[in-house]
Amino acid sequence: MKAREPDLIARIGHGASSNPTLSLPLGIGDDAALFAAKPGFQTILTCDWFLEGSHFLRDRHPADAAGWKCLARAVSDVAAMGGEPRCFLLSLALPPSRTGRWLNEFLLGLRRAARRFKCPLVGGDTTQRQEILINVTVVGEVRAGRAVLRSGARPGDIIFVSGRLGEAEAGLRLVRGKGSVRINKKDPTLRKHFYPEPRIALGRYLSNGRIATAMMDLSDGLSSDLPRLCAASGVGARIAAAKLPAVEMTARRGAKKAEALDPLDLALNGGDDYELLFTVPPSKARRLPRGFQGIPLTAIGEITRQTKLTLVHNDGREEIIRSRGWDPFQ
Amino acid sequence: MKAREPDLIARIGHGASSNPTLSLPLGIGDDAALFAAKPGFQTILTCDWFLEGSHFLRDRHPADAAGWKCLARAVSDVAAMGGEPRCFLLSLALPPSRTGRWLNEFLLGLRRAARRFKCPLVGGDTTQRQEILINVTVVGEVRAGRAVLRSGARPGDIIFVSGRLGEAEAGLRLVRGKGSVRINKKDPTLRKHFYPEPRIALGRYLSNGRIATAMMDLSDGLSSDLPRLCAASGVGARIAAAKLPAVEMTARRGAKKAEALDPLDLALNGGDDYELLFTVPPSKARRLPRGFQGIPLTAIGEITRQTKLTLVHNDGREEIIRSRGWDPFQ
Numbered sequence: 001m002k003a004r005e006p007d008l009i010a011r012i013g014h015g016a017s018s019n020p021t022l023s024l025p026l027g028i029g030d031d032a033a034l035f036a037a038k039p040g041f042q043t044i045l046t047c048d049w050f051l052e053g054s055h056f057l058r059d060r061h062p063a064d065a066a067g068w069k070c071l072a073r074a075v076s077d078v079a080a081m082g083g084e085p086r087c088f089l090l091s092l093a094l095p096p097s098r099t100g101r102w103l104n105e106f107l108l109g110l111r112r113a114a115r116r117f118k119c120p121l122v123g124g125d126t127t128q129r130q131e132i133l134i135n136v137t138v139v140g141e142v143r144a145g146r147a148v149l150r151s152g153a154r155p156g157d158i159i160f161v162s163g164r165l166g167e168a169e170a171g172l173r174l175v176r177g178k179g180s181v182r183i184n185k186k187d188p189t190l191r192k193h194f195y196p197e198p199r200i201a202l203g204r205y206l207s208n209g210r211i212a213t214a215m216m217d218l219s220d221g222l223s224s225d226l227p228r229l230c231a232a233s234g235v236g237a238r239i240a241a242a243k244l245p246a247v248e249m250t251a252r253r254g255a256k257k258a259e260a261l262d263p264l265d266l267a268l269n270g271g272d273d274y275e276l277l278f279t280v281p282p283s284k285a286r287r288l289p290r291g292f293q294g295i296p297l298t299a300i301g302e303i304t305r306q307t308k309l310t311l312v313h314n315d316g317r318e319e320i321i322r323s324r325g326w327d328p329f330q
Numbered sequence: 331m332k333a334r335e336p337d338l339i340a341r342i343g344h345g346a347s348s349n350p351t352l353s354l355p356l357g358i359g360d361d362a363a364l365f366a367a368k369p370g371f372q373t374i375l376t377c378d379w380f381l382e383g384s385h386f387l388r389d390r391h392p393a394d395a396a397g398w399k400c401l402a403r404a405v406s407d408v409a410a411m412g413g414e415p416r417c418f419l420l421s422l423a424l425p426p427s428r429t430g431r432w433l434n435e436f437l438l439g440l441r442r443a444a445r446r447f448k449c450p451l452v453g454g455d456t457t458q459r460q461e462i463l464i465n466v467t468v469v470g471e472v473r474a475g476r477a478v479l480r481s482g483a484r485p486g487d488i489i490f491v492s493g494r495l496g497e498a499e500a501g502l503r504l505v506r507g508k509g510s511v512r513i514n515k516k517d518p519t520l521r522k523h524f525y526p527e528p529r530i531a532l533g534r535y536l537s538n539g540r541i542a543t544a545m546m547d548l549s550d551g552l553s554s555d556l557p558r559l560c561a562a563s564g565v566g567a568r569i570a571a572a573k574l575p576a577v578e579m580t581a582r583r584g585a586k587k588a589e590a591l592d593p594l595d596l597a598l599n600g601g602d603d604y605e606l607l608f609t610v611p612p613s614k615a616r617r618l619p620r621g622f623q624g625i626p627l628t629a630i631g632e633i634t635r636q637t638k639l640t641l642v643h644n645d646g647r648e649e650i651i652r653s654r655g656w657d658p659f660q
Contacts, residue, residue, distance in 0.1 A: 005657050030480050030562070031410040031546050032376035032470070037367050046362035047377075047419045047467055049457045054423075080361040089377045091465050093384075125465075127379045135421050135455075135465040137377050140362070150360050216361050232360070327335045 008099060008126050012090065012107060033123035035087060035139055042147065044140035046077040052132040060175050062185075063102045065194035067109025070134045073219065075117045076198035076274040078140030080217035082148040082207020084200060085119035089137040093129035102132075117200065148207045148278070153214035153233035155305040157279035160288070162199050162295050165222060166247045167192040169270025170261055189247065196274040202292050206278055211288065215278040221325025223268045225277055227309055233279075238310045239301035239321065244268070268311070271326040279303055338429060338456050342420065342437060363453035365417065365469055372477065374470035376407040382462040390505050392515075393432045395524035397439025400464045403549065405447045406528035406604040408470030410547035412478040412537020414530060415449035419467040423459035432462075447530065478537045478608070480562035483544035485635040487609035489567060490618070492529050492625050495552060496577045497522040499600025500591055519577065526604040532622050536608055541618065545608040551655025553598045555607060557639055563609075568640045569631035569651065574598070598641070601656040609633055 037043050050070035052058050075085045090110070094103065114120055119138065171193025185194060198217070206212040214233055218225050222244075230237050246263035280288060291297055301312075309321040367373050380400035382388050405415045420440070424433065444450055449468065501523025515524060528547070536542040544563055548555050552574075560567050576593035610618060621627055631642075639651040 031407040032374045032413075032468075034411075034472070034477055035373040035375055036474070037373060043365040043367060043373060043469075044362045045365055045417075045419055045453060045467070045469060047421050047453070047455055047465070049421055049423060049455050049463075049465075051423065051457065051459065051463075054457060054459065077361040081364075083362075087375075089375055089467065091377050091379055093379060093381065123375060123377070125377055125379050127381065127384060129381065129384065133379075133381075133463060135377070135379075137375070137419060137467040138362075139373075139375060142364070144366070147364055 005126060008103075011103070012092065012124070012126065013121070033087070033089065035122070037141060040144055041141040042144050044078050044081050044083045044142055044147070045137070046074055046140075047135060047137040048074040048077070050134040050136065057175075058132065062194065063105035064109030064112070066134070067106040067111075068113040068195050070136050071110055071113040071117065071119065071138070072196045072198050072274065074136040074138040075119060075200065076196070076217045076219065078138055079198045079200045079203035080215055080276060081140070081142055082146055082203045082212070082215065083140040083142035084204060085117050085138050085140045087120050087122040087139050088114070090121055090124035091135040092124065093127045093131075093133035095130050095132070096128065098132060117198065142207065146207045146210070148203070148212045148215040150214055150216050150229045150232035153229060153235050153279040153303045154281070155235055155303050157213055157281055157303040158285035158299050159226075159237060159239065159301045159303060160278050160280060160285075160297055160299055161218065161222070161245065161275055162202055162292070162297055163273065163275040164245045164247055164296070165218065165273055165275065166263060166266025166270035168196060168272035168274075169221075169266050170247050172272065173261065193272065196272065198274055199276045199295065202276055202295060205292060206276070211280055211284055212278040213281060215276060218273045218275045218277050219271060220327070221269045221271045222277070223321050224323040224325030224327065226321070227323055229277060229279075230303075230307065230309060233303070234307065236304040236307040236309055237301055238304055238312060241311055241313050243298060243300045245296060245298045268321070269324040335456060338433075341433070342422065342454070342456065343451070363417070363419065365452070367471060370474055371471040372474050374408050374411050374413045374472055374477070375467070376404055376470075377465060377467040378404040378407070380464040380466065387505075388462065392524065393435035394439030394442070396462075396464070397436040397441075398443040398525050400466050401440055401443040401447065401449065401468070402526045402528050402604065404466040404468040405449060405530065406526070406547045406549065408468055409528045409530045409533035410545055410606060411470070411472055412476055412533045412542070412545065413470040413472035414534060415447050415468050415470045417450050417452040417469050418444070420451055420454035421456075421465040422454065423457045423461075423463035425460050425462070426458065428462060447528065472537065476537045476540070478533070478542045478545040480544055480546050480559045483559060483563035483565050483609040483633045484611070485565055485633050487543055487611055487633040488615035488629050489556075489569065489631045489633060490608050490610060490615075490627055490629055491548065491552070491575065491605055492532055492622070492627055493603065493605040494575045494577055494626070495548065495603055495605065496593060496596025496600035498526060498602035498604075499551075499596050500577050502602065503591065523602065526602065528604055529606045529625065532606060532625060535622060536606070541610055541614055542608040543611060545606060548603045548605045548607050549601060550657070551599045551601045552607070553651050554653040554655030554657065556651070557653055559607060559609075560633070560637065560639060563633070564637065566634040566637040566639055567631055568634055568642060570642045572644050573628060573630045575626060575628045598651070599654040
């Protein structure tokens with residue numbers, strides 16, 4: 001099925017900026033979108049690539065999961081500042097063969113995510129391309145002065161993560177390993193890989209209550225992301241392997257698969273979890289609940305003055321953490 | 331030359347958000363950028379694809395022109411609302427072979443444009459890809475209630491364009507036609523094609539003075555863009571062929587090339603000019619100067635109640651205007 005650009009824009013824009021509760025005087029169909037920030041708030045801006053072949057596989061990832069995930073990833077950056085998403089722009093390049101069913105399913109997933117994250121589509125750009133290229137810009141808001149940066153961690157702060165680490169990577173390996181495309185979307189690691197949930201409410205709780213001193217989202221894996229937080233803060237970190245909330249290897253997956261997947265490796269180096277990594281001063285850390293809206297919050301180590309990153313194994317052996325997570329240029 | 335992602339981000343970000351006059355508390359290196367709008371202003375959001383093969387040719391377009399143009403195109407959308415650009419996000423995907431000289435020259439052109447448009451880089455996303463993919467999000471501002479939309483044209487309004495139409499297309503044909511890559515950048519049509527100037531000051535003048543009732547930028551060509559303005563306003567238009575400020579075919583280009591290029595065709599259907607198309611009520615049109623800061627302002631026709639688009643030829647013959655400009659899905 002072939003479509004002309006105006007039709008595509010109309011289909012993509014359908015119902016997009018019709019939310020009357022938003023202070024968005026203008027949406028799709030003009031040169032640009034207009035956005036009015038709430039008084040006393042700063043605007044958060046972030047954009048993210050989501051490219052066929054690099055970030056998703058056309059034949060392995062359902063189109064609605066691509067729609068959900070391209071928005072979830074960018075929204076996660078807003079959550080990681082302690083902000084709330086307000087609206088987004090979609091830049092979409094498609095081959096003509098994908099302007100039919102694929103696009104419809106993609107838009108279903110995208111709209112489901114937009115509703116879930118309270119983040120409507122307000123503009124963007126479309127063009128034709130042999131591959132599917134997606135770029136999402138999310139606009140968020142945070143109370144002025146409350147944004148949680150990567151640079152605020154201090155020696156002695158306790159390092160926390162939300163959720164379980166490595167689940168999305170375990171899901172990805174399942175997707176890659178399967179011969180057929182029939183995949184049980186109810187598998188928790190697959191759900192995490194296909195439909196990640198940015199931790200918006202948790203990020204806001206940690207910023208509004210001035211609980212976190214530094215925060216970022218885990219997109220490339222702990223071994224890649226923790227060094228970034230430490231570098232921005234000019235500190236180091238000591239992490240306990242035993243404390244990492246790793247993927248639970250269930251018997252039902254069978255011995256063979258459990259052998260192939262090392263939970264510690266997944267927790268350190270698996271990307272795409274979109275959990276929050278944050279630091280909390282010891283006095284506040286003691287009062288932090290062990291979970292927030294059903295998401296576990298786990299202390300995994302502490303910030304050190306020495307600017308190296310150490311992993312303490314169960315047997316007391318110490319190891320320097322090396323970035324083995326996702327780097328597109330590696 | 332191969333580079334790792336952190337090095338790339340550092341090079342791209344070099345000097346990017348160091349402008350102390352900006353109310354941007356945070357730039358590159360965190361999860362997202364923070365932006366504080368001026369009181370009484372609305373934020374303008376726009377994003378634009380700039381893709382190798384589709385929007386530029388790696389072997390025909392100098393890297394610095396790609397850098398300039400990817401920003402100029404998106405800034406033009408802000409100008410077309412009557413706003414001023416404030417900052418931008420860059421999403422860049424590169425093959426490893428282009429992270430050396432190509433990237434350096436690209437960044438030179440990009441920074442030159444950023445200085446010229448007073449629009450610094452504040453964030454973005456980088457990834458690896460076999461082709462060069464660029465997506466630019468520009469954040470602008472406009473005094474609340476002063477944004478000039480496409481939907482405000484009324485029957486009787488005079489239709490104006492800035493500059494000359496078809497110059498960029500003439501430049502593109504010169505680029506495509508040349509056997510060698512040595513191109514004289516001082517040729518005015520090539521300058522327009524390589525380094526377009528978004529009409530920021532003109533757009534602001536037309537919005538601040540409440541002169542224009544509707545406005546948009548000419549990116550796909552008059553025959554494609556005028557119908558969009560008319561559709562948004564629920565009106566039609568009558569354009570006089572004799573009044574179109576077309577490209578002047580100089581003798582020095584030689585008879586052969588002049589024959590191949592039809593100025594009227596270029597003015598109607600040539601894309602990439604980034605001139606402003608705007609409508610002005612007759613009372614104000616009479617007082618509008620014939621130029622603004624050296625850019626000609628030309629009345630080319632008028633808005634009609636009848637919702638068709640007519641071109642009146644020099645001999646009085648009337649023709650329905652059909653969109654023959656750029657549509658990526660055609």
